[in-house]
Amino acid sequence: GDHPDKQGERLRAMLPVLRAMVQTAHEFGGRHATIGVLWDYMALPAPVEAPPGPLPTQTHGGSQRDFPRWMAHAGTHVLLVDTMPTKSRHTVSRSFSSRGWCFVEEHLASLIKFPDILWDLGMHRTAETYAEILKQMLRRHRPPPLSPDRLALKLREGVRSGALSFSTRTEVEQAVRLYEHAFISAFTSFLEAYPGRxxxxxxxxxxxxxxxxxxxxxxxxxxxxxxxxxxxxxxxxxxxxxxxxxxxxxxxxxxxxxxxxxxxxxxxxxxxxxxxxxx
Structure with missing residues (x-):
C-alpha cells in the first residue's frame, strides 16, 4: 500500500509542533525529558481481514485494542491531520471525513479529553511555542460524545449510504466493539488517573x-x-x-x-x- 508520507511533507509540517512539545517537556522535567509519539497508520498496519468475535489480546490485536484507549484518554495529546499530502500521489484518495476509522478516531479523541490537548494540524500557521500553538490549533469544533449505540448506528448508516467507508467488510463491527471498549475505559480511567476529580x-x-x-x-x-x-x-x-x-x-x-x-x-x-x- 501507499506510504502515508513518502516525501516527508507531513513530518515537516509537524516538526514545529513536536519541537514545541519537547521544549515544554524540558521546561517541566529538565533537559533530559522528552515526549513519546505514536503515529497512526505506520505504527499499526492493519491486517487484510480482521476476524470477528472477541477483541484480540496478543501482538497486533492487543495494539488494536489498546490504541483507541490511548486516543480517548483525557490526558493524551492528539494531533488531527485531516488533509492529504499535496506533493505525493496516492492511490487512496478518500477524504478524512469519509473514512470510517478516521470518523471513529475523531470521536474517540473528542470523548473526554481536556480542552487544550486536541489539536488540528490544518490550523497551524507560524506558531513555534506551546502557548502559540494552543492559540492557533484549538479552534476545531468538537462533537459531543457519542454513545456506543449511536456511534454504531452512524457507522452502519454511513457505510450503507456510501458516506463512510472501510477497507474490509468486517471492520465496521470491529470498530463498534473497539469504540465501546474505549468509551467505557475513557470515563472509568478518568477518575483513576486524576484522583479527587x-x-x-x-x-x-x-x-x-x-x-x-x-x-x-x-x-x-x-x-x-x-x-x-x-x-x-x-x-x-x-x-x-x-x-x-x-x-x-x-x-x-x-x-x-x-x-x-x-x-x-x-x-x-x-x-x-x-x-x-x-x-
Whole structure:
C-alpha cells in the first residue's frame, strides 16, 4: 500500500509542533525529558481481514485494542491531520471525513479529553511555542460524545449510504466493539488517573440543542452502566464500567453552550436517579 508520507511533507509540517512539545517537556522535567509519539497508520498496519468475535489480546490485536484507549484518554495529546499530502500521489484518495476509522478516531479523541490537548494540524500557521500553538490549533469544533449505540448506528448508516467507508467488510463491527471498549475505559480511567476529580467538563463547546440530545444519550448510557459501589451490577452492554466510589460525579455543561430550557431538562433527565449530576 501507499506510504502515508513518502516525501516527508507531513513530518515537516509537524516538526514545529513536536519541537514545541519537547521544549515544554524540558521546561517541566529538565533537559533530559522528552515526549513519546505514536503515529497512526505506520505504527499499526492493519491486517487484510480482521476476524470477528472477541477483541484480540496478543501482538497486533492487543495494539488494536489498546490504541483507541490511548486516543480517548483525557490526558493524551492528539494531533488531527485531516488533509492529504499535496506533493505525493496516492492511490487512496478518500477524504478524512469519509473514512470510517478516521470518523471513529475523531470521536474517540473528542470523548473526554481536556480542552487544550486536541489539536488540528490544518490550523497551524507560524506558531513555534506551546502557548502559540494552543492559540492557533484549538479552534476545531468538537462533537459531543457519542454513545456506543449511536456511534454504531452512524457507522452502519454511513457505510450503507456510501458516506463512510472501510477497507474490509468486517471492520465496521470491529470498530463498534473497539469504540465501546474505549468509551467505557475513557470515563472509568478518568477518575483513576486524576484522583479527587469528580467533575467532567463539556463547557465552551458552542453546542446547541442537536448536540444536547446526543450528549443526553451518552449520559443515559453512562448512568445506566456506571455503578457507584463495586457491589452494584452494571446492566447491559458487553463492557463493564468500574465502580466510581465517588459520592457524585458532575458533568458541567452550562457554560459556553446554547441549550434551550427543554434541552437542559433532557440532560438532567438523562442522569435522573443515578449518582451522576448535570450542571
Amino acid at each position: 469528580t467533575m467532567i467538563f463539556f463547557t465552551q463547546r458552542g453546542w446547541g440543542d442537536a448536540e444536547a440530545h446526543e450528549l443526553a444519550e451518552s449520559l443515559r448510557y453512562i448512568a445506566a452502566r456506571w455503578p457507584q459501589a463495586p457491589k452494584e451490577a452494571a446492566p447491559g452492554g458487553s463492557g463493564t464500567f468500574r465502580a466510581t466510589g465517588a459520592k457524585e460525579i458532575i458533568f458541567a455543561v452550562s457554560d459556553g453552550n446554547k441549550f434551550s430550557k427543554e434541552a437542559k431538562a433532557t440532560l438532567h433527565d438523562a442522569v435522573k436517579g443515578s449518582h451522576l449530576k448535570v450542571r
